[in-house]
Amino acid sequence: MKRLLPFALLPVTAFAQDTPDYSKMKADELFNTLCSSCHGKDLNSGLGGSLVDGQWKHGDTDADLRKSISEGNAQLGMTPFKTVLSDDQIRQLVIYVREKEKEALAKGIEYPKPEPGKVTHTDHADYQIEMVVENGLDIPWAIAFLPDGRKLVTERPGRLRLMGSDDTLDPQPIEGTPKVIHHGQGGLMEVAVHPDYAKNGWIYLGFADGERDGDKVRTITKYVRGRIKDHQWVDEEEIWKADDRFYGGDGVHFGTRLVFKDGYIFFPVGERGGWKQAQDITNAKGKIYRLNEDGSEPEDNPFVGQPGAVKGLWSYGHRNPQGLALDPRDGSIWETEHGPRGGDELNRIEGGKNYGWPIITYGMNYDGTPITGETEKEGMEQPVIYWQPSIAACGLDFYTGDAFPGWKNDLFAGALAQQEIRRLRIVDHKVTEQEVILKNIGRVRDVASGPEGALYVVLNDPHRIVRLVPAP
Template identity: 45%
Template sequence: MKQSKLLFIISFMSLLACAQKNKSKVVAETLTSINYKTEVVVPDLNIPWGFVFLPDGTLLITEKSGELLHFKEGEKIIIEGLPEVYLRGQGGLLDIELHPDYNQNGWLYITHVSSEGEGDGGNTALIRAKLSGNKLKNVERLYKTGPNSKRGQHFGSRITFDNDGFLYFSVGDRGNRDLNPQDITRDCGKIYRLNADGSIPEDNPFVETPNAKTAIFSYGHRNPQGMVKHPETGKIWIHEHGPKGGDEINIIQKGKNFGWPIISYGINYSGTTLTENTALPGMEQPLFYWVPSIAPSGMAFVTSDIYPDWKGNLLVGSLKFGYLERLVLKNDKVVTRYKLLEGMGRVRSVRQGPNGYIYAALEGVGIVKIIPNK
C-alpha cells in the first residue's frame, strides 16, 4: 500500500513537472501576427545598421560597409566627411542617433569601428557631427574604445539618450570574454554614459575608482545591439546576444554587473558547458532571455495610436530567424511573443517614425513600413 502511494506521488509529480514544462514552452513560443501589410520605402540596402528620421521627414541611414546615406525624394545621397571606417567581420559603420534638441543644435551621433589608437586592428568609436548639405562638418570624436583588436566580433553598438540628456552607447566584449566584460579598468563589454559633448558625468559610478574607465555606466555585457529609452519610466532597456542560447533583455542600472560570462543561460557554440551558474550574488538577472537564441538586433517600443493592439509592446529584430518579434509586456514581464515580417529578411534595426508608423531595416531588402490592416 505504501509503495503504491509512493509510486502515485512520483507519477503525479512527474506529470506536474511535465505540465509546467509544457506551459513554459507555450509561453515561450512565438505566434504569427498577420493583421498588417508592408511597404518598402527605401529599397536596395545591404546591411542598414541604423537609421533615423530628420525633422523634415527624410532619413539618414548607416550602411555597415561605411556609407552614410541621406534618403530624400526617392534618392539615396552619399554623405561625405565620415572618419575612416575600419571594416572587419561584424564591424563597420554602426548606429546613428539625433540629439534630443537636434532642431536647436544640429548634432547627430554615430558609432563606427576605428583603427585609431593603440594596437593593430580596430575598436568601436563614438563621434558627433553636423550635417551641412551633403557633407558632415564639425566632426568630433567623443570616445574611442581600446585597445584595437583584429578580432571580427562583438563591436555592439547602439546609441540613445535618457530624459536628462545623458548619452548612452554600447560596445560588445570584442570576443574576449575572459578579459574585458568583468574588468572596469578595460573597455568593451560595457554600456557607457557621457554628457552630450563627450565629457564624463560627475555622478558616473566609477569616477572615483582608481584606473577605472570612468565612462562606464554598467558592465558584464556580451554584445548589446539593441538599446532604447522606455517611453514611460525613462529607464534604458537593452538586449544583448548570448552565446548558444541566453540572449537577454536587461534594464540598465548604474554601476551594476550583468554577469557575462560568469553567469549565463547559454552554452558554448560547441555545445559544451560555458558556466554552471545562471545566477550569483552581486550580478543582475535579465528581465527576459531567449533559448534558443534569436540573435537580436534593433529595439523599439510601440507608443503610437496607429497600432492600438500593439501599444506598449516591445519590438526586437531577429537576425537568426529573419523576423521582427513583438513582445507583449505586463509589469516588465514578457507574457506573449508574436512574429512580424516573417521570411522577409534579417531585421537589423527598427524604429517608430515621427508619423507614428513602425519602420524596420532588413538586410538585402531596405527599410519597410508596417501598415495595419483596416
C-alpha cells in the same frame, strides 16, 4: 495530459566498464551517448517518454530538469549523473533539451509573413507592409529620422545615406564621414539624431574605429557627433574613444546603439570576443556607458573615483549588446544582448550593476560545448527574459506612435537568425506578453518607431527597408 517518466537516462550498469570521456563531448554527442537509449535521438520516443512535447510530470523549469539529470530517480530506474557529469555538462544537457523542445513546439505554427497588398493580423493590431527602399543599400544597419521628414541610414561598409521625405534614396553618400574599418561584424553601425536637432543639428555615429595594415586589423567601437551641411559631414567631435591598448583584431561583438535621456547619452561597447574583459571595470570592453551629450563624464556616474575605472562606465558584464531603447513611460533603459548559443537576453539596465557575462549565462558555446554551469550568482543581475534557442537579438525600440493604439508603449525586438520581430508587453518591468508579429522576410537589423506612426524595419539578406502601417 499523458504521464511521462522523468528525464530517464542510461542504467547504472552502463558505467561498469570503459566510461567514455564526457568532458570532450558536445551537447548532441552527450545526449546521444547518455540519453537516446531511453528518449530516442529525436527526444520523442523510447521508454523514457518525450522530452519535446512540452509536458513535464516532474516540473518544467530548468532547475527541475537539472535536478532530474543530477539526482535521478531510483524507483523509475533513472541514473543520478552528478557523479559522472560536471555542473557545466549538466547545464549543457538542459540547454540542448530546451532547444529541441522549443524547435519541436514551433513546428506547425504559422507565423505572420507579410506580403505587399495583404493584411497581416496580430493580437492587437492589423497591418500592411510597404516597401520603402528595395534596392541600392549594402548591409544597412540603422535608421534615424530628421524632423523635416528625411531619414538617415547607415551601411556597414562605411557609408551614411540620406533618404528624402518621399523615401527616395540619394545615390550619393554623405561625404567626409569618419574613416571606418569594415571588419567582420564591424563597420559603420549606429546613427542617432539629437532630440533638439532642429536647434543644434547634431547627429551621432557609432562605428568600428582603428587601422588596417594589409591583413592586420586593430579596431574597437567609437562614437562621434557631427553635422551635415551641403551633403558634407562637418563639425565632428569625438564623444567616446577607447584607449589604444584596447584595440584588437577580433572581428566580433562590437555592440553599438545609442539613446538620449535627460541630457545624457547611453551606449554599449561589445566585449570583442574577450570574455573575461567584460568583468574588468578597468577594461573598455563589454560595457554600457553614460556620458553627457558632449562626451564629458557626469560626476554622479557610479564608478567615478574608482581607481582605473574606464571613463563613463555605467554597467558591465555585457557580451554583445545590439539593441538599446528608452521606455517613454518611466525613462528606464532596456537592452537586448547577443548571448552564446541559447543565451540571448533582454535586460533592464541600471547604473553600477554587473550583468554577469561570462560568469553566469543561460547559453553554451556555438559548437555545443559548455561555458559554465552557473545561471545566477550573488551580485549579478538576472535577465528579464532570455531566449532559447537564440534569436540573434538586434534592433530595439518602444512604439510611441498613435497609428497602432493596440501597440502603444510595447517594445519591439528584432532578430537576425530567426528573421523576426517580437512584440513584448512590459508591465512593472516584467514581460507579460510576447508575440512574433513578422517572420521570414529577411534578417532584422533594426526596428524603429517612425514619427508618423509607422514601424520601420531595416533588413539584411535582402538589404532593404520596409515599414508597417495600419490596415485600412
